[in-house]
Amino acid sequence: MAMEEQHCLQIEKLHVYAGAKHILKGISLNLPRHQIIALIGPSGCGKTMLLRSINRMHDLDPNIRLQGSILFKGRNILDPRVDPVWIRRHIGMVFQKPNPFAKSIFENVAYGLKINGLKDKARIRAIVEESLRRSYLWEEVKDELDKSALELSGGQQQRLCLARAIAVSPEVILLDEPCSALDPISTAKVEETLLSLRQMFTILIVTHNLQQARRISDYTAFLYLGELVEYGPTAQMFEQPQQELTYNYLHGRFG
């Protein structure tokens, strides 16, 4: 029982099909609470599919079928009776390409709060500020909150998207290669942000950058051709991988 409490999210025998293609082949994975878990693997191995299954983003695509279960707060996320809106309010997501709305910086962060029915302006203002501080963007934008978010740099936009996601205080944050479109300095800032957010959230991050996985994650999961090859503490995985496939991937033999 104590074990289960530590797990924020339990994925069991997850199969994902896209049309006739079998993309994820029975993934079982538990996410420990308040940890950063990195998902690595070569392109096309199903990392993003897995991530998007967790907050039911596949609902938008009628071609995709899911099997298995993902337990979260005692409910199976994949059960169609579970409201995707409820799921997404507890499981936030940051996408590969920064995608702020064509609104002001303030409105971007306030969007989720307003959607959730928060009307108290002072309270919204306070949460927006807090979220921007937590994503280390506040100092850079505090004087121009009414500026269009599209005028920010790519790295700033991505931190804004992070602020937008944490503003609604989810329990889990999913990140889909959040730094792949960013330069090294912006990447470092995002990573710093993620490390500090670990105290409050459980973070699952898909990354192509093995060094990034090593730098910031507590656990690493290696996916290959739709199967989970290895999952364990990051340090152990990088120093002494249990599987030959993992070793080869980490040493750049393929991928």
Next chain:
Amino acid sequence: MKARRRFWNQFFEKSLTASAFISIAILLGIFILLATNGWKAFQDVGLEEFLSLERWNPSAYDTPSYGLGALLLGTALTTLGAIAIAAPLGVGMAFFLAEIAPVRLRNVLKPAVELMAAVPSVVMGFAGIVVVGPFLAQLFGLPNGLNALNGAILLAFMALPTIVSVSEDVVQAVPRTYKEASYALGANRWETLVQVTLPACYSGLLAAVMLGVGRAIGETMTVLMATGNATAVPTSFFSSVRTLTATVAIEMGEVPTGTTHYYVLFACALVLFIITLIINIVAEQIATQLRRKGQ
């Protein structure tokens, strides 16, 4: 061999350049034709009378009068009425097609709407006389249903394909990532549609409506048949009106060449040409800006 290849190469290059310039030449030619002839009307009649609400009575025996006001009002009533109907309807249909309709339904509906553009305008006018007219007369208790409202309704249907087709493309062009970001924050479909998708397409929708206006304002045969052709100053949508286009179409064939009346008709066409040109340029400008923003 070489010389021959060079000849054909040059030939195609030159003929393509020429064909590109032909459109400009034609546009310019039409403008010059209208402007030089229309200019004489301004000299004969004077701008003041021309733009006044004075009666349009060019064939009167002693004192013909050439007030364009009533005709302009006729055009304005039918066009604005048409857009008031077609813009909300068209944008609504576009959102339905792009965001709500299942793919199969969309694949049937969109071509169907676009096919509406294929109905000849004279057929629309026919429908105005035998269907819409009597219907309006009965509904509002009018002596006859040939009035500005009738024209507006028909023009709305004729502008609809343009508005729906362009708007649908605009809505489709909103990046999927915008919507996903909204869903990921726990927004439902409706909230996403109203608060994220709609604001992202404002300028594109405006361009679509402007193109619809351009379509409606230049339409001739339908309004000629359906609006009753009264040259009196209209007082409401239930007045019979005559548009600029209908006036030119009706009178150009019967007017003696070289008279003031003849030149005044050119001036009518010139006014029409300038209005549609401005509308199309503005719509095109908005669309270009949009494309640039999209990158």
